[in-house]
Amino acid sequence: METIRLTIDNKTVEVPKGTTINKAAKEIGIDIPVLCWMELHDLNIENRPAGCRICVVEIDGRRNLAPSCATKCEEGMVVRTHTTRVLNARRTVMEFILSDHPKDCLTCPKSGNCELQTLAHQLGIREIPGQEIAAMSTYRKDTSPSIIRDLDKCILCRRCEMMCNEVQTVGALSAVNRGFMAVVAPAFEQNLEHSTCTYCGQCVAVCPTGALTEVDHTPEVLRALADPTKTVVVQTAPAVRAAMGELFGMKPGTLVTGKMVSALRALGFDYVFDTDFAADLTIMEEGTELLDRLNRFLQGDKTARLPILTSCCPGWVNFFEEYFPDLKDVPSTAKSPQQMFGAIAKSYFADKIGISRKDMVVISIMPCLAKKYECQRDEFSEDGNPDVDFSISTRELAAFIKQANIDFNNLEDGDFDAPLGESTGAGVIFGTTGGVIEAAVRTAYEIHTGKKLEKVDFTELRGFEGVRSATIDFDGFPLNIGIAHGLGNARKLLNDVRSGKSLFHAIEVMACPGGCIGGGGQPLHHGNSEILKARAAAIYEEDRNKPIRKSHENPFIIKLYEEFLGKPNSEKAHHLLHTQYFDKKKKIVVKQ
Amino acid sequence: MSSIKIELRQEDVDKIKDICASFNNEPQELINVLHKCQEHFGYLPAEIQEVVSQELSIPVAKIYGVITFYSFFTMTPKGKHPISICMGTACYVRGAEKVLDEFKKELGLEVGQTSKDGKFSLSSLRCVGACGLAPVVMIGDKTYGRVAPDDVKDILREYE
Incomplete structure (x- = not known):
């Protein structure tokens, strides 16, 4: 590999050809400030519009300052990153950005976790010249079921646009208009709700300011907890426990399952249950559906649709309803774990404790913003009473715990309540890419072959590659599995399914890069993909530590079928645990 | 929108x-x-x-x-006689803005709008390459050079 030697701040560094100055500087411990630039290295995601000019440096022999995020190193280059000229330029750029930015940091939802705020502090900005006479651009606030757009706080870094278009290929957002009127918006500046948005929340996950945030449902949760007539039940998604510690100063990858349970109990939830239980239930239903389709297919039944696609991820469901409605009979009809949990809690469990579903409030803690929309879908309610009342994100729960002055770091570990709190390792790994299909394989293999698995770890299904495939030997039958995370990667697999080229029997899709651990409701990664890797490792650690690691061996799942549901895919199971999909593609109206 | x-x-x-x-x-x-x-x-x-x-x-x-x-593209239908006032540098320094103001006043339109009867639409553009004739106004395919605010009424009368 060809390398290049250059000098940055009087230090010599040798880097591969094509390296940018910014990355070369990082190699020798020089952290050049950036704002619009962002990278998730392990996922091959990069935003490099070179638009903000915060990262400028001086290069000997060049008249103009150069943006270090986009300027490639050259042999013998002499770079200076903190000359008077550089510092003045950065300050001026920052003053310009701030002159058109609201100054309501005290009440901004991003305060304390805002990259713009951090940078203003780092650059020592104390006043903004010309503030009194400068005009401010304003734009209406747009609130959708999951996401709030407050474009007054947008600095046009276009990270959201890159995520929405290049990574997710959703294409809901684009820069529109010009000059002072420029904003990032859906087509025709409609509200997000009327666009092709899937609520995956990846725009929120990368927004450096308070321009894109989640709809905060903690006030509704607080109201439910304060109502003595309500029994409040909470479920926690697998990816939450692997990330929430970060918001309390813990190292990424710290598992906080026990502390999270104790905190929820301290907040006053009547029953602290686990979405992992419902994940085990999902495997029973989805795994049975897979085997049913597979057996019919092997017997030559032409109506058996393969591959089967997982359907746990609401962003993914929104995506195929919008872009692949012609394939809407291909995904599994199994509801997502969040919705399965709600349906069981408000039937089986409500009966058990002798209350009506109207007196029960089900709250979910999710790493996801699309879950907020999912629980509001009409088909997931009975007589106007939703199966899951409100969904709050990992970030919202952490903020709620802080609000209630609970000393999270020093909490004793608590245990989930029975019966909907018991889960297996298979339920836990739902939180990361490859996990749902691995959990399904663990159960489907044993049911299909009638043999016991010697090894439950299917490492060939794990990893961070955007599209992965593996063949699992089902006792002589090679089961071809495809995995995609990130909707752009899912689109590639779906195009093959549409054209009949797909050789897979089963495909797992998660909308967010990395899976739920990288969800739009998780603590912000600020472009550090090491954090996502640490969370994935934590999920697999939790799996390893579980005494039971196969969904069909969960004693409370077995009991649920015995007492209530009968068999997987039974009529009752279909009524409570399965759903249907809709064609949401925009139609061109032709005048008659 | x-x-x-x-x-x-x-x-x-x-x-x-x-x-x-x-x-x-x-x-x-x-x-x-x-x-x-x-x-x-x-x-x-x-x-x-x-x-x-x-x-x-x-x-x-x-x-x-x-x-x-791109200001060339429009989402509103143009009038039967689309009026474009050049706001390029040469036209601008020779008083294009005053000419534009006069058109706005006479027609009761802002830039980008079309009159209710669909007859006129008003837009501004950047340089038509006839700087020697600045300030320049175009109505449909017809070009008017060295336009003064006082000429606007007469020009519009041609389209009555």
């Missing part, structure tokens, strides 16, 4: 599809496709953008972004 809600006729949809096909439905031909569509329809309402989006496989948000970026 200034789009007018219309439904397309089948022949309009077919025309848009033909235009896209004449550029092999290549996404990078978007601007050429939009030029041809505007040439044919006079403007680019949301419905046309939706069809172009499907044909070229470009998100409609991106197409809207392009249309709102």
Whole structure:
């Protein structure tokens, strides 16, 4: 590999050809400030519009300052990153950005976790010249079921646009208009709700300011907890426990399952249950559906649709309803774990404790913003009473715990309540890419072959590659599995399914890069993909530590079928645990 | 947003599809496709953008972004006599703004608007390459040079 030697701040560094100055500087411990630039290295995601000019440096022999995020190193280059000229330029750029930015940091939802705020502090900005006479651009606030757009706080870094278009290929957002009127918006500046948005929340996950945030449902949760007539039940998604510690100063990858349970109990939830239980239930239903389709297919039944696609991820469901409605009979009809949990809690469990579903409030803690929309879908309610009342994100729960002055770091570990709190390792790994299909394989293999698995770890299904495939030997039958995370990667697999080229029997899709651990409701990664890797490792650690690691061996799942549901895919199971999909593609109206 | 809600006729949809096909439905031909569509329809309402989006496989948000970026493209129908006032440097320093103000006053229109009877629409553009005649006004294909604010009434009278 060809390398290049250059000098940055009087230090010599040798880097591969094509390296940018910014990355070369990082190699020798020089952290050049950036704002619009962002990278998730392990996922091959990069935003490099070179638009903000915060990262400028001086290069000997060049008249103009150069943006270090986009300027490639050259042999013998002499770079200076903190000359008077550089510092003045950065300050001026920052003053310009701030002159058109609201100054309501005290009440901004991003305060304390805002990259713009951090940078203003780092650059020592104390006043903004010309503030009194400068005009401010304003734009209406747009609130959708999951996401709030407050474009007054947008600095046009276009990270959201890159995520929405290049990574997710959703294409809901684009820069529109010009000059002072420029904003990032859906087509025709409609509200997000009327666009092709899937609520995956990846725009929120990368927004450096308070321009894109989640709809905060903690006030509704607080109201439910304060109502003595309500029994409040909470479920926690697998990816939450692997990330929430970060918001309390813990190292990424710290598992906080026990502390999270104790905190929820301290907040006053009547029953602290686990979405992992419902994940085990999902495997029973989805795994049975897979085997049913597979057996019919092997017997030559032409109506058996393969591959089967997982359907746990609401962003993914929104995506195929919008872009692949012609394939809407291909995904599994199994509801997502969040919705399965709600349906069981408000039937089986409500009966058990002798209350009506109207007196029960089900709250979910999710790493996801699309879950907020999912629980509001009409088909997931009975007589106007939703199966899951409100969904709050990992970030919202952490903020709620802080609000209630609970000393999270020093909490004793608590245990989930029975019966909907018991889960297996298979339920836990739902939180990361490859996990749902691995959990399904663990159960489907044993049911299909009638043999016991010697090894439950299917490492060939794990990893961070955007599209992965593996063949699992089902006792002589090679089961071809495809995995995609990130909707752009899912689109590639779906195009093959549409054209009949797909050789897979089963495909797992998660909308967010990395899976739920990288969800739009998780603590912000600020472009550090090491954090996502640490969370994935934590999920697999939790799996390893579980005494039971196969969904069909969960004693409370077995009991649920015995007492209530009968068999997987039974009529009752279909009524409570399965759903249907809709064609949401925009139609061109032709005048008659 | 200034789009007018219309439904397309089948022949309009077919025309848009033909235009896209004449550029092999290549996404990078978007601007050429939009030029041809505007040439044919006079403007680019949301419905046309939706069809172009499907044909070229470009998100409609991106197409809207392009249309709102370039001032040549418009989502409102132009008048029968589209009036363009050059605001390029030469015209500007020779008083184009005063001429524009006079047109606004006479017609009761802002830049980008079309009169209710559909007769006139008002727009400004950057340099028509006739700087020697500054300030320049174009109405349809006809060019007026060295226009003074006092000339505006007489010019408009030609179109009555």
